[in-house]
Amino acid sequence: MLSREENELLTQVGPGTPMGALMRRYWIPATLSNLIPKPDCPPVRVRLLGENLVAFRDSEGRPGLLDERCPHRTASLFFGRNEECGLRCVYHGWKFDIDGNCVDLPSEPPGSTLQRKVTATAYPCVEHGGIVWCYMGPPEHKPTKPDFEWARLPESHKLMSRQSMDCNWLQGIEGGFDSSHLAFLHGGVVEGDITRRPTIYEVIPTDYGFVAGSGREREDDLTFWSANVMIMPFQKSIASVPVGVHLWVPMDDENTMQYVIDFRHDRALTDEDIARETSWNGIHSENIPGTDRPIRNKDNDYLIDRDLQASGTSWTGIKGLGTQDNGIQETMGPIADRTVERLGLSDTAIIGLRKLYLQTLKDHAAGKSLPGLDPTSYQVRGSRYTAPKGAAFSANMARQISLEADLYEE
Ligand code: FES
Numbered sequence: 418m419l420s421r422e423e424n425e426l427l428t429q430v431g432p433g434t435p436m437g438a439l440m441r442r443y444w445i446p447a448t449l450s451n452l453i454p455k456p457d458c459p460p461v462r463v464r465l466l467g468e469n470l471v472a473f474r475d476s477e478g479r480p481g482l483l484d485e486r487c488p489h490r491t492a493s494l495f496f497g498r499n500e501e502c503g504l505r506c507v508y509h510g511w512k513f514d515i516d517g518n519c520v521d522l523p524s525e526p527p528g529s530t531l532q533r534k535v536t537a538t539a540y541p542c543v544e545h546g547g548i549v550w551c552y553m554g555p556p557e558h559k560p561t562k563p564d565f566e567w568a569r570l571p572e573s574h575k576l577m578s579r580q581s582m583d584c585n586w587l588q589g590i591e592g593g594f595d596s597s598h599l600a601f602l603h604g605g606v607v608e609g610d611i612t613r614r615p616t617i618y619e620v621i622p623t624d625y626g627f628v629a630g631s632g633r634e635r636e637d638d639l640t641f642w643s644a645n646v647m648i649m650p651f652q653k654s655i656a657s658v659p660v661g662v663h664l665w666v667p668m669d670d671e672n673t674m675q676y677v678i679d680f681r682h683d684r685a686l687t688d689e690d691i692a693r694e695t696s697w698n699g700i701h702s703e704n705i706p707g708t709d710r711p712i713r714n715k716d717n718d719y720l721i722d723r724d725l726q727a728s729g730t731s732w733t734g735i736k737g738l739g740t741q742d743n744g745i746q747e748t749m750g751p752i753a754d755r756t757v758e759r760l761g762l763s764d765t766a767i768i769g770l771r772k773l774y775l776q777t778l779k780d781h782a783a784g785k786s787l788p789g790l791d792p793t794s795y796q797v798r799g800s801r802y803t804a805p806k807g808a809a810f811s812a813n814m815a816r817q818i819s820l821e822a823d824l825y826e827e
């Protein structure tokens with residue numbers, strides 16, 4: 418349970434908000450590289466942290482991200498002409514490069530000094546793992562470029578998709594760290610046996626976020642651990658096989674873009690892997706063509722099949738692991754009212770997540786260093802493994818989530 422003030426503090430991400438300012442200290446996904454596939458291709462709209470932006474790729478292949486409003490009279494640059502290393506507004510022809518410089522201003526008389534004084538709001542971009550990442554914070558704090566294991570892998574080793582969610586980003590990532598829902602919400606899809614639910618819950622803070630452990634003691638004197646990794650500001654590396662990575666990127670306070678990546682670090686994904694991950698049991702939801710909106714969405718009650726629900730083969734009657742997750746999170750409303758909830762022991766990781774954000778907001782306000790800005794700190798991946806019964810989670814966790822760990826206990 419949170420106070421109304423805390424709930425607002427954690428969920429509001431627009432310009433000028435504390436959480437919005439904190440998120441602007443990190444490199445965050447703006448769009449998929451393949452949506453701006455080649456030099457001078459059409460720009461795409463980007464909604465990010467409550468700002469309307471346009472992403473484009475200039476003649477030299479460099480990605481750029483500008484405020485959608487033209488600095489002249491605020492017409493939309495989405496309709497602009499992307500040509501000769503800049504985006505030209507179609508209203509009066511003013512043209513801006515990826516750094517926001519006005520490189521042509523043909524509507525003013527010769528000799529005008531206006532061009533030198535005009536700049537567009539531009540955010541620096543880098544490409545990493547098929548995603549265009551941007552930095553929207555103070556230039557003097559721009560961190561080292563992102564460097565994630567999954568992003569370094571060859572295309573053959575991973576599968577990536579994204580979908581929009583009709584709710585606040587915090588609901589998304591809290592759902593990601595909800596340890597006990599697997600056996601219920603996903604009943605009939607994965608681990609659909611409530612006797613296999615975890616009974617031990619741990620959160621270990623790290624210098625990139627935390628590791629949440631959920632353990633189930635087995636009859637063979639071993640504890641089966643799931644170690645789920647949280648990397649600031651909103652990334653989760655999942656204790657699954659293949660390993661899944663989710664990022665819940667806030668578009669604004671009531672909309673989220675979820676990026677989903679599955680990967681094997683040790684080999685290419687097989688046809689079988691891909692078929693499983695994209696089947697209705699998989700995490701990737703099928704979108705309305707040409708959009709990021711899932712076909713099974715809030716407006717059609719996620720195509721719930723009550724006969725399927727009654728049949729016992731699916732707990733929810735909703736097809737799709739990802740749809741079940743995102744759908745149930747959306748049912749809490751655009752921004753969940755955390756003043757009325759009742760948390761239990763199985764919500765340990767969710768409580769840990771809120772503590773991390775509240776503490777990091779304080780540290781940010783006090784000018785202290787922030788977790789997860791140094792890429793060397795987060796060279797880890799989610800893992801599941803067995804350890805002797807009674808051994809503390811912290812005793813084996815660091816080794817199991819290191820990139821050297823090669824254990825895939827399926
Ligand atoms: S509004 Fe864009 S050039 Fe005039």
Ligand SMILES: [Fe+2]
Pocket residue numbers: 598599602603742
């Ligand atoms: Fe789930």
